[in-house]
Amino acid sequence: MRRLAELYEPEIRSLLERSPIYAPSIAIDLSCGPGWSTDLLHQVLQPGRTIGLDASERFIEEALRNRRPELEFRVQNVVREPFPVAAPDVLFCRFLLTHLAPPGEALTAWAKQGAPRAVLLIHETESLEAEDPVIDRYYELVGLLQQHYGQALYVGGLLEALVTQSGWNIIESQRHARKAWAQNGRTAPIQSPDMAR
Numbered sequence: 378m379r380r381l382a383e384l385y386e387p388e389i390r391s392l393l394e395r396s397p398i399y400a401p402s403i404a405i406d407l408s409c410g411p412g413w414s415t416d417l418l419h420q421v422l423q424p425g426r427t428i429g430l431d432a433s434e435r436f437i438e439e440a441l442r443n444r445r446p447e448l449e450f451r452v453q454n455v456v457r458e459p460f461p462v463a464a465p466d467v468l469f470c471r472f473l474l475t476h477l478a479p480p481g482e483a484l485t486a487w488a489k490q491g492a493p494r495a496v497l498l499i500h501e502t503e504s505l506e507a508e509d510p511v512i513d514r515y516y517e518l519v520g521l522l523q524q525h526y527g528q529a530l531y532v533g534g535l536l537e538a539l540v541t542q543s544g545w546n547i548i549e550s551q552r553h554a555r556k557a558w559a560q561n562g563r564t565a566p567i568q569s570p571d572m573a574r
């Protein structure tokens with residue numbers, strides 16, 4: 378995960394810098410893992426409180442042990458409401474929607490949990506290609522396995538439709554091509570004007 382954090386730091390930093398809200402009262406990292414993404418969220422947006430949520434107790438323990446003390450971490454299934462922290466202004470989600478089945482339900486839940494005009498910043502995978510056919514076959518099998526469980530490996534390509542259906546307004550959506558890994562991702566800051574209380 379550290380390697381993942383280093384590789385994607387430029388895209389994620391740029392996504393966070395494009396957030397229409399800077400220095401929010403409360404920012405949440407949905408599925409923080411061991412906290413690398415939470416750390417970057419905190420550095421760039423300087424929230425009053427930065428809270429990482431993850432379903433994995435092990436990752437939350439690791440995050441509490443290794444991250445700076447001003448960051449907060451809680452065990453939470455982020456598809457379940459309510460969140461342990463009320464009305465976040467910024468919600469950030471990296472490499473999570475691909476694991477959720479179906480991903481649209483989570484987007485609807487998050488719109489209800491956010492503060493009025495909350496911003497949701499998303500980074501997900503849109504496609505994967507490899508020069509080695511063995512790796513390509515591996516991607517294909519992972520995609521099929523995820524499909525079996527109702528998940529989408531390439532959820533990035535579905536994002537615009539999913540966020541619109543769940544009531545969020547898209548502010549911007551960008552495709553990023555990464556040649557070294559032949560991985561194309563999509564980032565999108567989106568805003569909830571009406572659905573949040």
Ligand SMILES: C[S@@+](CC[C@H](N)C(=O)[O-])C[C@H]1O[C@@H](n2cnc3c(N)ncnc32)[C@H](O)[C@@H]1O
Nearest residue numbers: 408409410414431432433453454455471472476
């Ligand atoms: C690929 S990791 C990404 C971690 C982090 N967002 C990052 O980019 O470094 C996916 C994370 O999603 C978490 N996760 C999966 N389903 C979840 C759920 N329903 N609620 C909370 N966390 C979940 C996993 O425990 C894991 O930490």
